[in-house]
Amino acid sequence: MLREPTPSQIFVLGLPKSGKTSILSVLFNRVNATDTLYLETTTDITEYEMYAGIKAYDYPSQSELDGGVGRPDPRLYYNSRACIIYVIDSQDDVRHSVDILTEIMETAYRVNTDIRVNVFIHKVDGLSRELQTDIHKEIEHRIIKFVDTEGYNTSMVSFFLTSIYDHTVNEAISKVSQEVLPHRPYLDTILNTLCSRSMLDKVYLFDTMTKTYISTDFLPNDTQTFKFCFDSIVVLEDMLSMWKTLQDSFGDDNGDDDDEESEKYRPEKRSVINLKGTMTIITYQVNRRLTLFCIGRPETMQDSTFIEYNAGKAAKGIRKVIKMDMNTSPYTDATLNSGHINEILREDIMSIVTDSYPPQNDMMDHY
Ligand SMILES: Nc1nc2c(ncn2[C@@H]2O[C@H](COP(=O)(O)OP(=O)(O)OP(=O)(O)O)[C@@H](O)[C@H]2O)c(=O)[nH]1
Ligand SMILES: [Mg+2]
Numbered sequence: 001m002l003r004e005p006t007p008s009q010i011f012v013l014g015l016p017k018s019g020k021t022s023i024l025s026v027l028f029n030r031v032n033a034t035d036t037l038y039l040e041t042t043t044d045i046t047e048y049e050m051y052a053g054i055k056a057y058d059y060p061s062q063s064e065l066d067g068g069v070g071r072p073d074p075r076l077y078y079n080s081r082a083c084i085i086y087v088i089d090s091q092d093d094v095r096h097s098v099d100i101l102t103e104i105m106e107t108a109y110r111v112n113t114d115i116r117v118n119v120f121i122h123k124v125d126g127l128s129r130e131l132q133t134d135i136h137k138e139i140e141h142r143i144i145k146f147v148d149t150e151g152y153n154t155s156m157v158s159f160f161l162t163s164i165y166d167h168t169v170n171e172a173i174s175k176v177s178q179e180v181l182p183h184r185p186y187l188d189t190i191l192n193t194l195c196s197r198s199m200l201d202k203v204y205l206f207d208t209m210t211k212t213y214i215s216t217d218f219l220p221n222d223t224q225t226f227k228f229c230f231d232s233i234v235v236l237e238d239m240l241s242m243w244k245t246l247q248d249s250f251g252d253d254n255g256d257d258d259d260e261e262s263e264k265y266r267p268e269k270r271s272v273i274n275l276k277g278t279m280t281i282i283t284y285q286v287n288r289r290l291t292l293f294c295i296g297r298p299e300t301m302q303d304s305t306f307i308e309y310n311a312g313k314a315a316k317g318i319r320k321v322i323k324m325d326m327n328t329s330p331y332t333d334a335t336l337n338s339g340h341i342n343e344i345l346r347e348d349i350m351s352i353v354t355d356s357y358p359p360q361n362d363m364m365d366h367y
Contacts, residue, residue, distance in 0.1 A: 006081045008054040008180040011072050013104060014087030015097050016041065016061035019122045019164070023087065024048050024058050026164045027173060027210045033164040045070070051207045051214055051289060052322065054177050056085075069100050077108045081180045083116040084108065090121050090135050090161075098139060102146045109152055117157045118176045119143065125163035132161055167211075167230040171223065174212040186321040187215035194292075194314040195219065198307050199300050201279075204293040205286070205318065208233055214290070225279075229293045232273045232281055236291070274298065284311040286318050 012020045022036035028048040046058040059070035076082065086104065088097045101119070108115050121139055124132050140159050147154050160172035178184055187205060195203040195217035202225050205215040211233050213226075273281045280301040284292045292311050294301075301307065 006079060006182070008052075008177075008182065009076070009079060009082040010050075010054065010056040010085055010176060010180065011059065011076070011082065012056055012085045012087065013059050013069055013071065014120075014122075015089065015092070015100065016068050018087040018089040018092070018097070019120075020058050020087050021046070022164050023120070023122070023162070023169055023173075024056060027170065027212065028056070030209075036164060050177055050210065052181055052183060054180055069104070071104060071107070074107050074111050077111040077115050079112070080114070081182065082112075083118060083176060083180055085118045085120055085176060087120045087122050088139065089123055090132070091123050091126050094135060094139060098142050101143065105143075105147070105152075106150070109150070113152055114156060116176075116179055118172070119157065119159045120162045120169075120172060121159060122162045122169075124161045124168070125165045136161060167227050170211045170230060171226050173210070174214070174226075175221075177212065178214060181214060183321050183324065184215060186324070187318060188218065190314050190317045190321070191215050191292075192217040194294070194310055198294065198296075198310045200294050200296040200307070201225075201300075202293075202295040204229055204295075206233065206291050206293055207289050208237065208291050209289050213293075225295055228279065229281065229295070232283075232293075233291075235273065236283060272301075272304070282307060282311070284308070284315060286315045287322075290318065290322075292318075 012024060014020050019036075021039050021042050022031075022033070024046075025031040025036065025039070026033055028050070042058055042060040044060060046060075048056040048058065050056060057072070059072065061068050061070060084104070086101050088094060088101070101117075105117060108117070119139065121132075121136055124135075127135070136159065143157060143159075144154050147157055158175070160168070160175070162169040162172050181187075191203045191205060194200070200217075202219060202222070203217045204213040204226070206213045206229065211230055213229075273283075277298060280296060280298045282294045282301060282304060284294070286292055292315060294307055294311060296307075
């Protein structure tokens with residue numbers, strides 16, 4: 001049965017100069033954080049395309065009548081895969097910004113009581129730790145009190161301390177985009193199976209272009225581990241561009257690299273990063289943009305053949321899921337359960353092994 005396509009949309013709102021365009025251009029246009037100083041005021045709604053068809057919209061500032069904040073047509077909130085990011089400049093008039101946010105929430109809840117609101121307490125790089133905590137507490141207290149008093153669901157509001165000068169904004173966008181990603185339950189199931197069966201501490205599926213992750217296993221997220229992955233992408237990017245340069249200089253271009261769906265990603269595109277003997281990250285490229293980050297203790301990661309075998313199987317499953325058209329799937333977000341997911345991914349999940357010695361005759365074609 002064909003359903004109406006449900007777009008995954010993120011509306012980025014906030015007072016003028018709060019940092020909306022900076023966040024989006026650092027992430028999606030690879031603009032250097034320092035170059036955002038020269039950004040001009042946004043005058044039109046600007047669309048940014050994320051991975052897997054998710055779209056983020058930068059709303060321009062409006063007249064004083066609207067409190068200076070551009071707002072989407074309220075009908076757009078009537079979408080189960082839409083959410084709001086509200087950017088508050090933590091170095092500016094926080095109270096005024098919170099007042100405008102509560103007005104926006106009132107409008108949004110009239111249309112969709114389940115819409116997720118993500119509050120970015122932004123530009124925290126200029127504040128001491130104590131001040132960050134105080135401002136966070138004040139903003140959270142006022143907003144949660146408002147939502148609670150109005151009788152709405154407080155668990156649908158999240159708070160993030162962010163800055164474009166470090167990994168915090170990438171981590172926040174990772175969490176927000178997962179909420180609207182239709183493939184999420186499938187990807188999380190694959191990553192969780194890979195993590196638990198390979199005895200890893202954590203697995204992320206990173207979109208290396210934006211340095212955000214689109215899926216992870218079910219273990220709680222740890223900011224320190226995310227930061228290690230984030231830092232290592234920079235190293236990895238240098239290595240990959242070196243690899244590409246070498247490949248070009250030898251004239252070895254068989255087109256694999258440009259094929260997003262290619263099944264033939266090469267095992268040698270794997271890299272191992274050791275962090276002070278306490279943590280090892282092994283990465284495997286899934287396709288041109290997506291890379292699996294497998295993290296564990298060095299002793300667990302010694303048998304990398306085993307992890308490589310499992311990561312290869314997981315990568316196959318991920319490519320299959322990314323190709324799936326969610327609008328023709330017989331399940332809606334509400335009806336999908338772990339039984340359906342296991343049924344669809346049975347072959348991919350079953351082939352991820354728990355034994356540390358993968359079947360010998362299967363070793364050569366796991367990519
Ligand atoms: N210190 C610091 N400055 C930031 C950060 N993010 C953005 N800025 C600065 O904030 C200023 C305004 O940023 P913009 O991205 O243009 O803000 P905007 O919300 O898009 O503004 P309008 O388009 O006018 O609504 C720029 O000078 C940025 O360099 C941050 O994380 N830390
Ligand atoms: Mg702007």
